[in-house]
Amino acid sequence: MFIINCPYCGEREQSEFKAGGEAHIIRPKQPTELSDDEWAEYLFMRKNIKGVQFERWNHAHGCRKWFNMVRDTSNDKIKAVYKMGEKPPIE
Amino acid sequence: MTKNLRVKTGKAIDETYRISFKFNGSTYYGFKGDTLASALLANDIHLVGRSFKYHRPRGIMTAGSEEPNAIVQLHNNSSRTEPNVRATEIEIYEGLEASSQNCWPSVNFDIGGINNLLSPLLPAGFYYKTFMWPASFWEKYEYFIRRSAGLGKSPIKPDPDIYEHKYIHCDVLIIGAGISGIMAAKIAAKNGLKTLLVEEKPNLGGSTIYQNSDHFKINNQNSGSWLEKEINEIKKLNNLEIKTRTSVAAYHGYNFLLARENLTDHLPINQRKDKTRHKLLKIRAKKVISATGSIERPMIFDNNDRPGILLSSAIKRFADYFGVACGEKNILFTNNDSAYETAISLIQKGINIEAIIDNREEVNSKLIYEVEKNNIKIFKGYTVTDTSGYKRINKISVMQLSKDGQKVVGSKIILSCDCLGVSGGWTPAVHLFTQSGGKLKFREDDQVFIPNNYPSDQLSIGACNGDFTLDEILKTIPKSLIHYLDIKNTEYDNLEVSSSTNKSKRNIWLLPSDKILGKTKSFVDYQNDATAKDIKLALREGFKSIEHVKRYTTTGMGTDQGKLGNMHALGIISETAGAKMGELGTTTFRPPYTPLTFGTIVGRNVGEYFDIIRKTPLHDWHLDNKAEFENVGQWKRAWYYPKENENMHDAVQRESKAARESAGILDASTLGKIDIQGTDASEFLNRVYTNAWSKLAVGKCRYGLMLNEDGMVYDDGVTTRLGENHYIMTTTTGGAANVMGKLEDYLQTEWPELDVYLTSVTDHFATVSVCGPNSKKIVSEVIPDLDLSDESFPHMSFKNAKIGKINCRVMRISFTGEHSYEINVQANYGKSVWEKCMEAGKDFNITPYGTETMHLLRAEKGFIIVGQDTDATMTPIDLQMDWIVSKKKYDFIGKRSLYRSDTIKEDRKQLVGLLTDNPNEILEEGAQIVADINKSPIEMLGHVTSSYYSPNLQKSIALGVVRGGKNMIGQKLIIPMEKKNINVTVADPVFLDKENKRLNA
């Protein structure tokens, strides 16, 4: 059970949050111009890294805001949280 | 008559308080403070169970939670019965009833014992190998396996006890109240830290508390007395909370721990009423100090599992703490100094020791000199090679070890005994540390794994950190706590310690024997009957990874998770495979450390508290009118309203006819409602629904279908334009929260530029839906000021209105195909509006109907229910709803996926109507649909999704999904059921009023 530092509310229990998968996958602006393969790349393919991963989280039972998190999936250490639209604070 | 082996008052025992209890039907006596194990041993009972695979007689082996053998069933056949309870942990109380488990018909005569004779046929991987082939034999094996195996019986009656969950936040959590934990607790609490100390046993002080020999002194007092004073002092500290009978089950990341506090298991049953039995403590600690101690290792030699063979430390605990001798002719077998501590305790109490067998050739320590002074024969450089005695050990064979310890030499000596204490050194109890993600390192000197890297803010101290001797513990703890807690000094900085233990040890994982390995039974895992031979066989058969060997041999997979033998398993693997211990790694210890009851896990979330219950504002009316209820998500929805002797079918037939012939009324309050506002609201709807929204006029309603990005139908509902920039969206009852979440997700992450605000208003409104040919007359009486003419208020439109002073939103929309109105009012006015409609509808036989009738009515019209007629594999095209997919819109969620190579296939499963050849035959929902019954295997074309008997059409109707069904209208298909095959014809899914005339009737 993580303690997650919501960028809007501060530290809260993990049970208040919902994980939303890999971050920084932008929905294509012209889906209709993409081939099946290109669309599938957006739709299905995720990295699922063992190590430092960029993720989306939602403070579902709190402020309802979505934000991004940098987490090391090998030890669950949260390295950073940042708001949607912001650049990741770590490479 | 059994013997009395109570020798002297033990520290934990109150001899003035006698307790009677039953074991396997016979009555015995013990004293307050006894565990079931100590009380049985005092009655000279060692044999308590049978082993899992070979059904070998097994006795009490330890004095703690690491016990592999002495597991019993409590209060058999009662509602409080519990299997797999460790006799070493359960405290006796008046009326306790325990029985052996895993034996049939009785512990003394066990039919499964024949497995012991068959053991050459039951090697490692036996279960995997045997039951793989031939598959048809499984049925035959199963009967015998189920009869003779199994670990206890589950209770079959409801649990009468109360369980609770509690959150605890603290600065420092200390796990274990042995000498290390007590010292740490005092230091932490005295430095102003909010401290919680938890201990799995009923008393504090660990093994030091009953250490009263002159060989272990602190500040010139014997260590037990010194610790007792410390315990009395910490009990007065304000900052310190102490919880006994509390064992930590799990250590998760971010210092989140689960502990089970046991509050009533030690009380007689009649004193437990209305008390909480177990509390599950959810602890969030800023710092965690593990002082979990260590577990003594057994020794691995032939027949090392007989009743009467115990850990040497357990014998000491039973003698010092409980005043019980485990035998009258005791032999100790050791490779280190600890057994001599036991010997000194036994000597002090006048308990006979026949001999001590020590693997070490050269031993010199004050402890040993003391023992030798008492004329006890010590066999130095010897090992036990075998034991005998079926239900109780009676003899051991002893031989000299070769210099390298790989062989035995010389002649065999036979010694008789009734108890053998073994000590193979100590294993730090690092289970919780590794659960938390900690990595271990291997210390070659004494062959132990100790904590290396801490994954969170935590520290291991004392024996669980590999500091086994009193002087190591007392010297290390103050220093490491000064550093860890960032404090200046402790009151323990200058303790004077004297300890006579010598650390020398001769570690041999698998002791040599004069027999070949194949002829021995040297148990490594007692509970799962895994032997050294099994482990070696697994390696020979090619298993290399420790995790694979574990699963193949089942070593460490019992309820004790191999707390005793795991190290030996590793040792034997590393020796056999020629790998270094440190490089081999260890198996993973998983929570819980000791088993938890289901009651503890669920706490108060049982019965009506199992889940949240949501009730509509009209719930009481439904109750008053005898509605049966259906669970829809967390909602209780009126299902049908039976009259007198009606069953569900009768009620639904009556309700459905009334709704079509005159008037019906439905509580639709549970539909999800999302208020959407903002200048980009129309554009937003364009993007989330498949159809177009920009041209929808204010005051108009539209049905929308929402897809996932993969093109599959996600939700549906009617959305109404209340104002230029204001909509109210309805969702399915079950999908409301997810739709809200999904819309928020897109707004916040993909389209933050849109000016749109979402508010969930589901609970704000009560929704009364009135339908049927007479609905107009009824509504006009309830809301006389409202112009209901088709010109002013046509189908799919909306008006604000007032009922007296109550504001209401009226939508003319229909889910039944009938002319109908939905009246939305503030929730607390719902009941009065409903009652007004009932009153106004009296002359028209207005009939309340529930969800079942609603489902039937919409099925007659071929309207889908998302989640019933669809799963996550249906596109709008599959549903024959092409009409709702806008061709003009450039994009919406899921659009691109509608022409992926897979979604455009012609033979996808598609929604169709199904009519049975026999109009009275009602199909089963979920039934399979096939075309050719003679084909083998039969090809499944789809399944029935909705099925009813329609009173309005006077025949059975059904919806189903069928591969390529769109082009099969009129074709015959078969629904194969258990007893018969049902013939059906594929039909259009709209069964009634295809022209929608009734909407304007």
Ligand SMILES: [Zn+2]
């Ligand atoms: Zn928040």
